[in-house]
Amino acid sequence: MEALAEQEILITLAGAGVVRGGRKLVSGVDLTIARGEIVTLIGPNGSGKSTTAKLATGVLKPSVGTVTRQPGLKIGYVPQKLTIDWTLPLTVERLMTLTGHFSASAIAAALDAVGAAHLLKAAVQELSGGEFQRVLFARAMIRKPDLLVLDEPVQGVDFSGEVALYDLVRQIRDTTRSGILMISHDLHVVMAETDTVICLNGHVCCRGTPTAVKNSPEYLRLFGERAGGALALYQHHHDHEHHDDGCVVPEGQTHDHSHGHEGHDHVR
Numbered sequence: 239m240e241a242l243a244e245q246e247i248l249i250t251l252a253g254a255g256v257v258r259g260g261r262k263l264v265s266g267v268d269l270t271i272a273r274g275e276i277v278t279l280i281g282p283n284g285s286g287k288s289t290t291a292k293l294a295t296g297v298l299k300p301s302v303g304t305v306t307r308q309p310g311l312k313i314g315y316v317p318q319k320l321t322i323d324w325t326l327p328l329t330v331e332r333l334m335t336l337t338g339h340f341s342a343s344a345i346a347a348a349l350d351a352v353g354a355a356h357l358l359k360a361a362v363q364e365l366s367g368g369e370f371q372r373v374l375f376a377r378a379m380i381r382k383p384d385l386l387v388l389d390e391p392v393q394g395v396d397f398s399g400e401v402a403l404y405d406l407v408r409q410i411r412d413t414t415r416s417g418i419l420m421i422s423h424d425l426h427v428v429m430a431e432t433d434t435v436i437c438l439n440g441h442v443c444c445r446g447t448p449t450a451v452k453n454s455p456e457y458l459r460l461f462g463e464r465a466g467g468a469l470a471l472y473q474h475h476h477d478h479e480h481h482d483d484g485c486v487v488p489e490g491q492t493h494d495h496s497h498g499h500e501g502h503d504h505v506r
C-alpha cells in the first residue's frame with residue numbers, strides 16, 4: 239500500500255453499527271478501504287461480516303455512526319451463492335448478460351481477464367467450482383468497478399483451485415487498482431497479500447496485517463482453541479517475471495522491468 243497521504247479512500251465506516259429489533263448486529267465499526275487495498279473480514283458465524291459488507295456497499299444503512307462512499311463509486315459484487323434455476327440451460331455468455339447489456343468484445347475481455355475466455359459457450363451447469371467463481375468474477379468486473387466485494391471467493395473450490403483464485407484476486411488488484419473487500423467464512427485462511435484483516439465478533443475484535451492479527455491476543459482468545467492458534471496465510475512469491483501486461487515472461491527471455499521477485503512457492 240502507498241503512504242497514507244497518497245491513498246485514495248473509497249469507503250469510510252466510522253463507528254458504524256446496525257440495530258434490528260433492539261439487538262446490535264454489529265457495532266462500533268471503523269474501517270476504510272483505499273484504492274488498491276485488500277481488506278479481509280473474518281470472524282465466527284453471525285459475527286457481522288456480511289452486515290459490515292452490506293454497510294460498506296450501501297445495501298444497509300447504519301443505525302449508528304456514518305458510512306461515506308466516494309461519489310460515483312462503482313461496486314462489483316461476487317455473491318457467496320447465486321440462485322440459478324439449474325434445470326434450464328444457461329451458457330456463460332448468457333449469464334454475463336442477465337444483469338446488463340454488454341458488447342461481445344466486453345464480455346470476451348472480461349472472461350479473458352479471469353482466464354475463462356474458453357468458457358464463453360460452456361453450460362454454467364457443467365462448470366467446476368473454480369471455473370464458476372472465475373465467471374462470477376468476470377461478471378462483477380465487466381462494469382469496471384472501483385471496489386470489488388468478494389463474499390467467500392474460494393467456497394467450494396479445491397486447494398489448487400483456491401491457490402489459483404487467490405492469485406487471480408492479487409492480479410485483479412494489481413492490474414485494475416480497484417479496492418477489494420473480501421469476506422472469508424473460513425476463519426483460518428487469509429490471503430497473505432491482504433493489507434488489512436478485520437476480525438469481527440459483533441464489534442472489531444482486532445485488526446492489522448495478517449501477521450499482526452495472527453499473533454494478536456484477541457485473535458488467539460477468539461479462535462485459539464478451534465484454530466489451534468494458527469491463522470494460515472496463503473502466500474505467493476515469484477521466481478518469474480511478468481510482461482507489463484501481466485503475462486509471465488517465458489524462461490530464457492529477459493524483461494527490462496525487473497520486479498525483483500525471488501523464490502516461488504505457495505504456502506498456506
Ligand SMILES: Nc1ncnc2c1ncn2[C@@H]1O[C@H](COP(=O)(O)OP(=O)(O)OP(=O)(O)O)[C@@H](O)[C@H]1O
Binds near residue numbers: 258283288
Ligand atoms: N436482517 C436481519 N434482521 C435481523 N437479524 C439479522 C439480519 N441479518 C443478519 N442478522 C443477524 O445479525 C448477526 C450478524 O449476521 P451476519 O450475516 O452479518 O454474520 P456473518 O459474520 O456474515 O455470519 P456467517 O459467517 O454465518 O455468514 C447474526 O446474528 C444474524 O442472525
